[in-house]
Amino acid sequence: MSSDDEQPEEPAANGPEQLALIRETVRKAKVPKAKPRTWRGAALARELPVARVLVNKGVLHLDQYFDYAVPEELDADAQPGVRVRVRFGAGGHRVRDGRREGGGLIDGFVVERRADTDYGGALAALAYVVSPEPVLSPGMLGLARAVADRYAGSLADVLQLAVPPRNGRAESKPSPEPLPPPAAPAPGSWERYGRGPAFVEALAAGGNPRAVWTALPGPHWPDELARAVGATLASGRGALVVVPDGRRAARVDAALTALLGEGRHSLLTAESGPEKRYRQWLAVRRGSVRAVVGTRAAMFAPVRDLGLVAVWDDGDSSHSDENAPFPHVREVLELRAAHDRCAFLLGGLGCTVEAAQLVASGWALPLGADRERVRAAAPLIRTVGDEELARDEAARAARLPSLAWATVREGLKSGPVLVQVPRRGYAPRLACERCRAPARCRHCSGPLEAPDERALNCRWCGRGAPDWSCVTCGGTRLRASVVGARRTAEELGRAFPAVPVRTSGRDHVLDSVPGRPALVVSTPGAEPVADGGYAAALLLDGWAMLGRPDLRAGEDALRRWIDAASLVRGQADGGTVVIVAEPTLRPVQALVRWDPVGHAQRELAERAELGFPPVSRMAAVTGPADAVGAFVATAELPGDVEVLGPVPLPVAAAGSPRRPGDPPPGESWARTLLRVPPGRGAALAAALKAAQATRTARGGAGRVRIRVDPPDIG
Structure with a gap:
C-alpha cells in the first residue's frame, strides 16, 4: 500500500481554523439531536445515568418530577436527597407535553437515580451539585407530598418550609457523635393525671400512645413535656416538640437540659440565626441529636426513628403558617404520627374543638386530672355578678369595678398582680365624645389612634390629625372606645403610686418578673412568668375579645384567659382572678368552672349541627371578584360541595397595614367558601389543586388564592 493510501495523521491540537471548519461541517450535515445517554459530547454516569429531580417551581x-442526565463527573455527588442546579425551560429541559416553560438555572432536589427515562427526547444534564449533603430523605419527601395534597398545594412550596436554606459554613463543620440513650425518667408530676404514669411508661417501652392532654395550671407543664421526651429517648427513638413561640420553647429547653443534660436535644427557633439553626438542623438530620424542641418550622424537623410528636397549645395562631400552602402544626404532626407510626401528644392548658374531635373520634385518648386536683391547682375565679351590682350600681359599666380594685390591693400585699388588656398602645380606638361615631382620618378614612397621651395619628396612613372634628356632629372632643395597655398602666400607676408598674407587649416582651409586689400590665400572649406565681390577676375588657366576628372568638378568648390565669397561684395559696365580662356568657362560665374540655365539647356539638369545621371540611377561594367567580365556575368540584358566596372583602385604603394574602389597597376582592361533608376533604383538595393547575398552565390563574380549612371563618 502506498503512502497516499495511509490515514492522515491527526493534528496535535485544534486551532481556530480547524474549529471553524468543524462547526461548518456539523451545521451542513444537520447532525440529529443527541441521544439520552450523551450530553454535548460529555460522558454520562455508567450506572443509573438518569436523575429524577424536583425543581423549585411552586406553580x-x-x-411533578423531571428527568435529567447525570454527567460522569457528577456521578458520585448527585445522590438522592442532595441539592442541585438544573437548566429548566427554554434552552434546557422540555416539559413532558412538549411545552417549554421559563429558562435558566433553577434549584432542585434529586429524588431518585434511575437506569432509564420515559421521556422521549434528549435529556438536559444536571448543571452542578450545590452540595453533596443529602438533606431530603424519602420519609420527608413522602410527608411533604402528603401535606401538599392535604392543603391543595405544591410539593415545592412545602419543601421550602421543610428544608432550611443552605449555609456552607455550618455544613462544612462535622456534627458531634450521638450520645447513648438515657435512663427512663420517673413520671414526676405526671402522677397528678390519672393515666399520666401509664403514658410515660408506654413511651419508655417503645409504645405509640396517642393522647390529648389538658394540663393543670401552674409551672409544671415544661417539665412534664421533658419527661415524655426523656422516656421516648430511653426507648432508643427520637422525639419532636413544637410550641408557639420562642419564650415557651426556651422553657421546655431549660426543662430538658435540667432533666437530661446537654447534647441530647436541639432548639430550633428563628432567634438562633441562619448559621446556628442550620447547624442544629444538620445535627438532627445526621442523627447526632434525637430530640428537637422548636417553633412552627420545626414541625418538619428530620428526626431519625421518630417515636413521639408533641404540640403545645394548638389553638395559638402562630401554629398556622402564613406561606402557601398554609399548613397547621397540629395537622402536620398528625400526618407524621400516621406515616411514622409514632406516639402523638397534643397538650395545652385549654382545649380546642379540633382536640375534642380527636377524642370523640377515638383517634386519641383524653389525658387529664380529676376535678379535685383541678380545683386545688386553679385560682379562684370571680366575676361581676348580682351581689357586686347590688353594692355598686356602676360596676357593670365601669372598666375597673370596685371588686377589681379590692383584688389588686389585696394581691399587692403578698406579690405581683397581673393585668391583662386585649389591646396595646394608649387608646387604639377613638370615638367622638358627643355622638360616639368612630374617629376617622380625613385623608384615607382610616381609624385614628393615640399612641400616647399627646399624639393623634391615623393607623393606616400615619398622618397626624391635630385639628380633627367629627363629620357627623361637628364635635371636637374625643373619647377612648378601647383603652390600650399603655393607658391602663398609666391609670394604675396613678392609683398605686408606691407600686412599680411594668408592661409587656409586642414591642417589649418580658420573660419573667420577680415575686415582689408590682403591677404587670400585659397584652394576651405576652404575660411574663412570676417567681412563685402571681398573687392575683385582672382580665379586662372581655367584650373586646368576645365581640370579634369569628367562629373561634369564644374559644380563643377562653384560651387566652386560661393562659393568664394559670400563672396565678392556686386557690389554696390565695390566688384570685377577676374577669370583667358578662358573667352569663359560656366562655366566662367555662373559666369560672375551669372546664375548657366541656366548653370544647359543646362547641363541637353545635358545629356538628351547623356543618362547620372541623366536622366538615372547608376551603376558601380568595382573589379579584371576577377571577374567583371564573375559578369556581370552571372547577370540577365534587357533587356534594356547597358553595357559600362570593362575599366581597373590605377594600383596604392606601397605606393600610397588610398581612400576607390581603388584597392590595384600592382593589375589590371577594371570597367564596366551599364546604363538603366529613370524609370528602381529600376530594375537595384534589379538585381545587387540579383546577388551579389548569389555570396556571393556561396563564390565567391571576391572584386566586386557595386555603384549605381557613382559620378566620366568620
Whole structure:
C-alpha cells in the first residue's frame, strides 16, 4: 500500500481554523439531536445515568418530577436527597407535553437515580451539585407530598418550609457523635393525671400512645413535656416538640437540659440565626441529636426513628403558617404520627374543638386530672355578678369595678398582680365624645389612634390629625372606645403610686418578673412568668375579645384567659382572678368552672349541627371578584360541595397595614367558601389543586388564592 493510501495523521491540537471548519461541517450535515445517554459530547454516569429531580417551581401545573442526565463527573455527588442546579425551560429541559416553560438555572432536589427515562427526547444534564449533603430523605419527601395534597398545594412550596436554606459554613463543620440513650425518667408530676404514669411508661417501652392532654395550671407543664421526651429517648427513638413561640420553647429547653443534660436535644427557633439553626438542623438530620424542641418550622424537623410528636397549645395562631400552602402544626404532626407510626401528644392548658374531635373520634385518648386536683391547682375565679351590682350600681359599666380594685390591693400585699388588656398602645380606638361615631382620618378614612397621651395619628396612613372634628356632629372632643395597655398602666400607676408598674407587649416582651409586689400590665400572649406565681390577676375588657366576628372568638378568648390565669397561684395559696365580662356568657362560665374540655365539647356539638369545621371540611377561594367567580365556575368540584358566596372583602385604603394574602389597597376582592361533608376533604383538595393547575398552565390563574380549612371563618 502506498503512502497516499495511509490515514492522515491527526493534528496535535485544534486551532481556530480547524474549529471553524468543524462547526461548518456539523451545521451542513444537520447532525440529529443527541441521544439520552450523551450530553454535548460529555460522558454520562455508567450506572443509573438518569436523575429524577424536583425543581423549585411552586406553580401547580409543574408539580411533578423531571428527568435529567447525570454527567460522569457528577456521578458520585448527585445522590438522592442532595441539592442541585438544573437548566429548566427554554434552552434546557422540555416539559413532558412538549411545552417549554421559563429558562435558566433553577434549584432542585434529586429524588431518585434511575437506569432509564420515559421521556422521549434528549435529556438536559444536571448543571452542578450545590452540595453533596443529602438533606431530603424519602420519609420527608413522602410527608411533604402528603401535606401538599392535604392543603391543595405544591410539593415545592412545602419543601421550602421543610428544608432550611443552605449555609456552607455550618455544613462544612462535622456534627458531634450521638450520645447513648438515657435512663427512663420517673413520671414526676405526671402522677397528678390519672393515666399520666401509664403514658410515660408506654413511651419508655417503645409504645405509640396517642393522647390529648389538658394540663393543670401552674409551672409544671415544661417539665412534664421533658419527661415524655426523656422516656421516648430511653426507648432508643427520637422525639419532636413544637410550641408557639420562642419564650415557651426556651422553657421546655431549660426543662430538658435540667432533666437530661446537654447534647441530647436541639432548639430550633428563628432567634438562633441562619448559621446556628442550620447547624442544629444538620445535627438532627445526621442523627447526632434525637430530640428537637422548636417553633412552627420545626414541625418538619428530620428526626431519625421518630417515636413521639408533641404540640403545645394548638389553638395559638402562630401554629398556622402564613406561606402557601398554609399548613397547621397540629395537622402536620398528625400526618407524621400516621406515616411514622409514632406516639402523638397534643397538650395545652385549654382545649380546642379540633382536640375534642380527636377524642370523640377515638383517634386519641383524653389525658387529664380529676376535678379535685383541678380545683386545688386553679385560682379562684370571680366575676361581676348580682351581689357586686347590688353594692355598686356602676360596676357593670365601669372598666375597673370596685371588686377589681379590692383584688389588686389585696394581691399587692403578698406579690405581683397581673393585668391583662386585649389591646396595646394608649387608646387604639377613638370615638367622638358627643355622638360616639368612630374617629376617622380625613385623608384615607382610616381609624385614628393615640399612641400616647399627646399624639393623634391615623393607623393606616400615619398622618397626624391635630385639628380633627367629627363629620357627623361637628364635635371636637374625643373619647377612648378601647383603652390600650399603655393607658391602663398609666391609670394604675396613678392609683398605686408606691407600686412599680411594668408592661409587656409586642414591642417589649418580658420573660419573667420577680415575686415582689408590682403591677404587670400585659397584652394576651405576652404575660411574663412570676417567681412563685402571681398573687392575683385582672382580665379586662372581655367584650373586646368576645365581640370579634369569628367562629373561634369564644374559644380563643377562653384560651387566652386560661393562659393568664394559670400563672396565678392556686386557690389554696390565695390566688384570685377577676374577669370583667358578662358573667352569663359560656366562655366566662367555662373559666369560672375551669372546664375548657366541656366548653370544647359543646362547641363541637353545635358545629356538628351547623356543618362547620372541623366536622366538615372547608376551603376558601380568595382573589379579584371576577377571577374567583371564573375559578369556581370552571372547577370540577365534587357533587356534594356547597358553595357559600362570593362575599366581597373590605377594600383596604392606601397605606393600610397588610398581612400576607390581603388584597392590595384600592382593589375589590371577594371570597367564596366551599364546604363538603366529613370524609370528602381529600376530594375537595384534589379538585381545587387540579383546577388551579389548569389555570396556571393556561396563564390565567391571576391572584386566586386557595386555603384549605381557613382559620378566620366568620
